Amino acid sequence: MYRQWLGCVMIGLLMTSGCLAVVEPDIFEGEDINRLMEFSPFTLHDQHAANFSSSSLNDTVVVVHFMFTNCYDVCSTQTQDLAAIHEQYTERVGVDLEFISITVDPWRDDAVALSDYSQVFNTSWPMLTVPFLNDENLSLIERVWTEFGVQVTLIESEESTTIQGRGHTVYYNVEHTDGVVLLDFNGFQRVRWTSDTWNATGIANDIELLLGGV
Incomplete structure (x- = not known):
């Protein structure tokens, strides 16, 4: 009897003290980002040498590649798949859906x-x-990588392409956290897809969920 009573007390204490962990629901097909992660505003240059401000992404679902x-x-492969998804959502792009590559x-x-x-893709x-x-x-761009959980490492290599100095070692390869992060309408990072789990259909499905307000 004493053991039963003690067990009930212990369970009650755990419940009232919040010690029982609440498992976040797995909503998306990609990797759910369960913490409310935002990012700091930034301004970079696009492929047309024009300023691009992250403020233009406000109130939209965003695919960040x-x-x-x-x-x-x-x-x-990822760029080709994203181009196909972009084409699939032509009517939504520029309205409530945006794509960017960094x-x-x-x-x-x-x-x-x-x-x-x-142009190639x-x-x-x-x-x-x-x-x-x-x-x-x-x-600035390193801060953007960090806030999106992207790690970048430069590795010297005699087999990599050459550059004309440009302030860094002439021969190097880049190892990095690849893939995309999907943002919801509030600018929160919600889903991550990498090459380990990459699935174009799954990404499109997750975009659809976010467009639906999930």
Whole structure:
């Protein structure tokens, strides 16, 4: 009897003290981001060398893609899939849905490189980089990466493409957290898709949920 009573007391204490963990519902097909994660406002340059302000994304669902133009495997596949999804939602883009790509290689990806890349994949959404290389601009784009949970590592390599100095080692490859983050109407990061789980149909389904106000 004593043990039964003690067990009831312990359960009651756990419940009233909030010690029983509440499991967040798994809503999306991608990786749910259960914490309310926002990002700081930023201004970068697009493939047309024009300023792009994140304020233009307010009150829309946003597909944020992290890529670089010298990535010839997952980035290419992801860009092709996103172009198809973008085409699928033509009537919503510019109304309540936006796409942007942000480079993780600003040392090589200037506006010209991003413009060429955009033409190759026949995309029309903003592809963003820094206007020019200096400590302030690099700190800005690094902050954007960090706030979206993107890790970028430069690895020296004799087999990588060359650059004309541009303030960094001439031979390097980029390792980074790839994929997309989906934002809801309130600017919160809600879903993450990487190459490990990449599925174009699943991404489109998650976009549909966010457009529905989930």
